[in-house]
Amino acid sequence: MSVFDYLIQNRADVSWRALEHLGLVAVSVGVAVVIGVPLGVMIARRPRLRGPILGGANVMQTIPSLALFGFLLAAPLVGLGARNAIIALVVYSLLPIIRNTYAGIIGVDPAVREAARGMGMTEWQLLRIVELPLAAPVVLAGIRIAAVIGIGVATIAAAIGAGGLGVFIFRGLSMVDNGVIMAGAIPAALLALIVDGLLHLVERRLDWRTKKR
Amino acid sequence: MFLGESGSGKTTALRLINGLSRVSDGEVRVEGKSTSEWSSIQLRRRIGYVIQEIGLFPHLTVAGNIALVPLLEGWTKRRCQERTEELLQLVGLRPSEFRSRHPHELSGGQRQRVGVARALAADPPILLCDEAFGAVDPVTRAGLQSEFHSLTRRLRKTVVFVTHDVREATVLADRIVVLEGGRFSFIGTVEQFRRDRTPAVRALRDLA
Numbered sequence: 001m002s003v004f005d006y007l008i009q010n011r012a013d014v015s016w017r018a019l020e021h022l023g024l025v026a027v028s029v030g031v032a033v034v035i036g037v038p039l040g041v042m043i044a045r046r047p048r049l050r051g052p053i054l055g056g057a058n059v060m061q062t063i064p065s066l067a068l069f070g071f072l073l074a075a076p077l078v079g080l081g082a083r084n085a086i087i088a089l090v091v092y093s094l095l096p097i098i099r100n101t102y103a104g105i106i107g108v109d110p111a112v113r114e115a116a117r118g119m120g121m122t123e124w125q126l127l128r129i130v131e132l133p134l135a136a137p138v139v140l141a142g143i144r145i146a147a148v149i150g151i152g153v154a155t156i157a158a159a160i161g162a163g164g165l166g167v168f169i170f171r172g173l174s175m176v177d178n179g180v181i182m183a184g185a186i187p188a189a190l191l192a193l194i195v196d197g198l199l200h201l202v203e204r205r206l207d208w209r210t211k212k213r
Numbered sequence: 214m215f216l217g218e219s220g221s222g223k224t225t226a227l228r229l230i231n232g233l234s235r236v237s238d239g240e241v242r243v244e245g246k247s248t249s250e251w252s253s254i255q256l257r258r259r260i261g262y263v264i265q266e267i268g269l270f271p272h273l274t275v276a277g278n279i280a281l282v283p284l285l286e287g288w289t290k291r292r293c294q295e296r297t298e299e300l301l302q303l304v305g306l307r308p309s310e311f312r313s314r315h316p317h318e319l320s321g322g323q324r325q326r327v328g329v330a331r332a333l334a335a336d337p338p339i340l341l342c343d344e345a346f347g348a349v350d351p352v353t354r355a356g357l358q359s360e361f362h363s364l365t366r367r368l369r370k371t372v373v374f375v376t377h378d379v380r381e382a383t384v385l386a387d388r389i390v391v392l393e394g395g396r397f398s399f400i401g402t403v404e405q406f407r408r409d410r411t412p413a414v415r416a417l418r419d420l421a
Contacts, residue, residue, distance in 0.1 A: 115268030118231060118341075119282050119331075120257030129281070133272050208272035208315065 003182040010183065014168070018187050021164035022195075024082065024157060025150040028089030029097075032146060036094050037139065040101025041127065050102070057095040065092070065153045069160045085154065085162035092153055093146035100142025104135025137207040144199040151192040155184065165191070215375045216382045216417065217392035223375045226392065227341050230373060231260045243339070258286060261332030261370075265344035267324050269316040275301070275327050276312040282335045300330040305360065322353035329361065333368070340365065342374045346381070358384055379417050383407070391417065 007014055043050040063071075065088065072084045108131050116130045132139075158166030168184030215223040228234035229241045232253040240247040243256060269278050279300055280293040288296070301308040304326040316324055325346060332340060345361075346354045362385050365372050376382055382389050382403075389406045391399035391414060398413050399406065406414060 109266075109268065109271075111264060111266030111268035112270060113268075114233070114264060114266075115262065115328075116270075117233060118257060118260075118262030118264070119285075120254045121285065122254055125285065130270060134270075209317070 003179045003186065006179050006183045007186075014165075014183060014187060017163060017165050017167055017184075018191060021151070021154055021166075021188065022191060024085055024089060024154050024162060024164055025147060025195075028086045028150055028154075029093050029143060029147050031086070032090045032093035032097050033143060035090070036097030036142075037101050039094075040098045040139075041105060041131075043098070044102050044105040054095075054099060054102070057098050060091045061095045063091075065156050066159065069156065073160060080161045082157075082162045084160050085157035085164075088157070089150050089153060093150055096142040096145040096149070097139070098142075100145075101135065101139050104138030105131050107138065108134050134208070137203050140199065140203040140206060144196060144203065147195050147199060148192050151188060151195060155188050214382045214386035214389045215373065215392055216377070216379065216389055218377060221392040222395035223377075223392045224343055225395075227343055227373060227375050230339075230341055231257050231262060233257075258282065258335060259337050259339065261334075261337045261340040263325075263328050263332045263340065263342040263345040265347040267328040267348075269324060269327060269331070271316050274313050274315055275306075275319070278316070278327060279331045279334050281331070286335050288335075296334060297330075300333060303333070303364065304330045306330075321349045322357060325349055325357060329364075333370075338371060340370045340372045342372065344375055344377070347376070347378075354381075361385070379420050 039053055043053050068088045068091065069084060072078045072087055073080065078084050078087060112130060112134070113126065116126045121129065154162075154164050155166035155169055157164050158170050165184045165188045169181050169188075170184075172178065172180030172182070172184065215226055217223045225234050229236055229248070230243060232248050232251070236248065240249065242248070243251065243260070248256060270281070273281070276294075276297045279297045283293045283296055297312065298308045301311060306323060306326055311319075311323070311327075316327070319327065325348070329345070346357050349357060358381060372385075374382075374385055376385075383406070386403055388400070388402050390397050391406075393413055399409060399411065401409065407418070409415070
């Protein structure tokens with residue numbers, strides 16, 4: 001069966017799996033932002049923590065995803081399913097988000113920071129009014145990378161019963177049917193492109209350099 | 214007016230006043246109170262700070278930059294707006310034209326005018342300027358200097374100004390302090406500076 005016939009016949013199922021896929025990635029990236037942005041700010045403030053935290057995130061990034069899903073199967077309270085997949089995806093999303101938050105904040109012009117401190121801003125005001133808005137485009141670029149990686153990695157989540165578009169890929173593998181594999185792979189690739197494009201638009205809107213008056 | 218070569222400690226001396234550098238020994242008194250007794254946030258809100266690189270917030274408009282300290286001080290929106298208009302006029306920028314521009318749409322001289330307006334925003338009694346006009350071209354600089362001079366005079370501000378430019382010092386200053394290797398080597402009025410015979414001061418005068 002050709003991939004298009006399969007997609008048309010199973011469009012309800014494919015759409016549902018695509019949404020499920022997107023949901024897994026959205027939740028994971030959301031959690032990773034909540035954890036990663038504060039960590040990025042922290043290592044920008046305390047250089048001594050930079051090595052351990054970036055190193056840790058880096059090491060986690062190098063764990064092969066299938067192995068990570070496997071490790072998590074054995075972990076208490078995790079097991080099969082969406083929870084396992086989300087934890088793994090959070091782990092993969094952390095590095096780009098932490099690193100870009102750090103880079104964004106470090107990249108703020110020292111003169112701007114000096115002026116902000118000199119006018120009597122508290123550290124919190126400096127962060128909220130000056131550093132985070134200026135770092136926002138870079139932070140968002142990190143989130144974009146995390147989302148695109150996440151959409152790729154999430155295809156493997158089907159192996160541990162978390163659903164998503166990977167379901168078709170694994171089904172196709174066991175049927176030795178490339179058409180079915182493609183029915184999972186093509187929507188996943190499209191999803192990645194669309195999310196990438198949309199986040200890129202948001203990124204441009206947040207960037208003061210490209211902002212129209 | 215702190216006058217000295219780069220590395221002579223003039224910027225550090227200035228930063229001791231608003232607590233951006235910490236005193237390791239001795240004390241700095243602002244309005245009769247040691248800087249270590251001031252809350253550093255309170256202290257800095259009472260002191261306008263203008264630096265050579267200006268450090269305007271690139272993501273905010275001119276009005277947003279100027280109104281920031283008043284906003285932090287809890288002024289109403291309306292009062293902030295009025296104050297912004299007033300200050301733009303004071304530094305010679307037409308409010309209708311400049312209020313909603315971003316810093317990257319301004320020339321160097323205009324940016325420094327906004328920097329001065331921002332420092333004056335909450336009407337601080339004291340103004341610290343670190344090479345404030347060092348980055349603008351000589352023609353613009355001369356204009357800014359004389360305007361700044363009459364402005365701060367009229368507003369009765371205490372101004373501490375750091376420069377390595379002897380001419381700027383003699384134009385703007387009431388009193389000049391010469392710094393050498395972190396020490397004051399001369400303190401006196403502009404007149405005294407012109408007549409002083411110590412080698413360091415003579416060397417400086419020869420530069421002008």
